[in-house]
Amino acid sequence: MTDCGCEKAKAELEEYLRNELCSEDAADVREHLASCAGCSDEAHLSVVLTEVVQRACKETAPETLRTEVLLRIRSFQASVH
Numbered sequence: 001m002t003d004c005g006c007e008k009a010k011a012e013l014e015e016y017l018r019n020e021l022c023s024e025d026a027a028d029v030r031e032h033l034a035s036c037a038g039c040s041d042e043a044h045l046s047v048v049l050t051e052v053v054q055r056a057c058k059e060t061a062p063e064t065l066r067t068e069v070l071l072r073i074r075s076f077q078a079s080v081h
Contacts, residue, residue, distance in 0.1 A: 004028040004031075005032065006039055008029070009029050010039060013043055016029040016043075
């Protein structure tokens with residue numbers, strides 16, 4: 001394993017966090033994150049942001065918003081036809 005450097009670590013960060021890299025590339029990024037505070041902080045921020053978005057996506061929109069969106073979609077569709 002070799003430290004892949006900041007440029008490669010940042011380019012592959014999202015794939016690394018989603019476990020989409022081959023084991024060799026993942027090991028290189030993991031090694032870099034262990035020794036680079038800046039990239040490690042960026043990885044942590046990405047994880048936190050992903051968790052916040054996932055939680056937000058689980059919330060239900062208010063019924064009034066849902067109704068308004070559907071009305072606007074139907075209105076748009078009617079004006080196109």
